[in-house]
Amino acid sequence: xxxxxxxxxxxxxxxxxxxxxxxxxxxxxxxxxxxxxxxxxxxxxxxxxxxxxxxxxxxxxxxxxxxxxxxxxxxxxxxxxxxxxxxxxxxxxxxxxxxxxxxxxxxxxxxxxxxxxxxxxxxxxxxxxxxxxxxxxxxxxxxxxxxxxxxxxxxxxxxxxxxxxxxxxxxxxxxxxxxxxxxxxxxxxxxxxxxxxxxxxxxxxxxxxxxxxxxxxxxxxxxxxxxxxxxxxxxxxxxxxxxxxxxxxxxxxxxxxxxxxxxxxxxxxxxxxxxxxxxxxxxxxxxxxxxxxxxxxxxxxxxxxxxxxxxxxxxxxxxxxxxxxxxxxxxxxxxxxxxxxxxxxxxxxxxxxxxxxxxxxxxxxxxxxxxxxxxxxxxxxxxxxxxxxxxxxxxxxxxxxxxxxxxxxxxxxxxxxxxxxxxxxxxxxxxxxxxxxxxxxxxxxxxxxxxxxxxxxxxxxxxxxxxxxxxxxxxxxxxxxxxxxxxxxxxx
Numbered sequence: 001x002x003x004x005x006x007x008x009x010x011x012x013x014x015x016x017x018x019x020x021x022x023x024x025x026x027x028x029x030x031x032x033x034x035x036x037x038x039x040x041x042x043x044x045x046x047x048x049x050x051x052x053x054x055x056x057x058x059x060x061x062x063x064x065x066x067x068x069x070x071x072x073x074x075x076x077x078x079x080x081x082x083x084x085x086x087x088x089x090x091x092x093x094x095x096x097x098x099x100x101x102x103x104x105x106x107x108x109x110x111x112x113x114x115x116x117x118x119x120x121x122x123x124x125x126x127x128x129x130x131x132x133x134x135x136x137x138x139x140x141x142x143x144x145x146x147x148x149x150x151x152x153x154x155x156x157x158x159x160x161x162x163x164x165x166x167x168x169x170x171x172x173x174x175x176x177x178x179x180x181x182x183x184x185x186x187x188x189x190x191x192x193x194x195x196x197x198x199x200x201x202x203x204x205x206x207x208x209x210x211x212x213x214x215x216x217x218x219x220x221x222x223x224x225x226x227x228x229x230x231x232x233x234x235x236x237x238x239x240x241x242x243x244x245x246x247x248x249x250x251x252x253x254x255x256x257x258x259x260x261x262x263x264x265x266x267x268x269x270x271x272x273x274x275x276x277x278x279x280x281x282x283x284x285x286x287x288x289x290x291x292x293x294x295x296x297x298x299x300x301x302x303x304x305x306x307x308x309x310x311x312x313x314x315x316x317x318x319x320x321x322x323x324x325x326x327x328x329x330x331x332x333x334x335x336x337x338x339x340x341x342x343x344x345x346x347x348x349x350x351x352x353x354x355x356x357x358x359x360x361x362x363x364x365x366x367x368x369x370x371x372x373x374x375x376x377x378x379x380x381x382x383x384x385x386x387x388x389x390x391x392x393x394x395x396x397x398x399x400x401x402x403x404x405x406x407x408x409x410x411x412x413x414x415x416x417x418x419x420x421x422x423x424x425x426x427x428x429x430x431x432x433x434x435x436x437x438x439x440x441x442x443x444x445x446x447x448x449x450x451x452x453x454x455x456x457x458x459x460x461x462x463x464x465x466x467x468x469x470x471x472x473x474x475x476x477x478x479x480x481x482x483x484x485x486x487x488x489x490x491x492x
Contacts, residue, residue, distance in 0.1 A: 078139035129157040329365075
């Protein structure tokens with residue numbers, strides 16, 4: 001059997017150019033660019049929505065109360081005021097009619113001193129202003145005219161002297177009755193304004209307090225849900241002694257759900273980890289027995305390959321159950337890729353072209369990043385063989401893009417249908433109808449997606465049926481560091 005040249009590297013070429021075949025642009029290039037400002041969309045949190053509804057309710061109630069007050073209070077108050085004034089005028093008129101001249105002067109002086117009521121003669125040339133400055137004044141005037149008879153005059157100012165002036169006649173003489181207007185005046189606009197401002201301020205403060213108390217349990221539930229979604233099952237437990245029955249029931253149910261999820265996650269990890277202990281020992285015995293008992297070399301190689309494949313599937317399960325604890329540091333991307341290439345250089349069905357700058361660094365966990373590249377290379381080797389040659393022609397490219405590094409791993413195989421791209425990164429899914437074989441467990445790309453997201457990166461797939469599948473990775477870029485001393489040669 002002729003020796004295969006194995007994987008090899010090529011000289012750097014412009015990113016996105018793979019010889020005669022045209023590659024798709026990276027869908028992750030635009031993530032670091034400023035985006036067009038979206039149209040303003042109004043959205044309210046539950047707190048502000050509840051607050052505004054309560055404010056609207058309070059304002060509506062206040063307006064309704066004011067209208068009710070005006071309808072039920074103004075009319076009786078105007079009639080009562082008019083009755084009091086009319087009674088005072090009638091009493092004064094009767095006292096003046098049935099008193100002599102000397103007693104009348106004494107009576108007028110007593111009314112002015114003790115009751116604040118002045119009796120003045122009305123002259124034909126007196127100037128007066130009608131008492132109709134408001135709805136209440138107009139109603140009082142109409143009621144006084146109705147009770148005192150036609151010819152009654154009600155004024156708010158006579159000869160530039162303010163007051164409540166009532167014009168009446170005694171026999172043929174005309175008189176003015178001057179009253180203190182504060183005894184019958186309505187509430188001023190300033191008093192109403194102060195009352196309204198105070199009422200609205202207290203109402204808004206009460207609405208904010210009530211809304212906060214109502215939404216606090218829901219806010220705590222939302223925060224706890226986000227933590228559970230991130231896998232922090234014990235980070236935030238809800239209060240199971242809340243006084244409200246419904247909230248207490250929700251908190252108890254949520255805590256039990258989080259405990260159950262934590263137990264399921266722990267059981268899953270233990271189960272997947274136990275696969276190594278339960279299966280690796282029998283596989284080792286099978287491998288040893290195969291090497292010692294099977295005389296047919298071709299059959300022995302096939303059996304050994306099947307055992308190795310089972311062992312690799314076990315590794316996939318263990319990788320998928322691995323905890324999410326990684327440490328980020330600057331990593332030379334070219335060294336990681338060369339290590340992955342070196343691991344598969346003896347395979348005859350793979351050819352790798354690498355176009356990665358030697359000084360390009362990313363912020364990542366070196367072991368995790370190596371597992372990502374290895375999974376992508378292995379996925380391309382299994383499913384991305386060129387139909388004409390039966391060899392997986394893989395291109396690995398990388399370039400700096402602003403504060404990120406764009407990595408692309410592409411094969412030149414059959415590719416997959418665009419409708420299947422979103423399914424490829426799901427656990428246990430395999431695009432068997434579009435790929436060339438189905439020897440794996442369907443966890444390779446799901447492990448890649450999980451590890452990249454764990455390191456703060458982004459992963460995407462593009463494909464053109466018949467021209468290959470491309471995996472795009474966007475990782476945070478690390479600052480370049482000048483190397484000191486000779487640079488170690490990379491693997492060839």
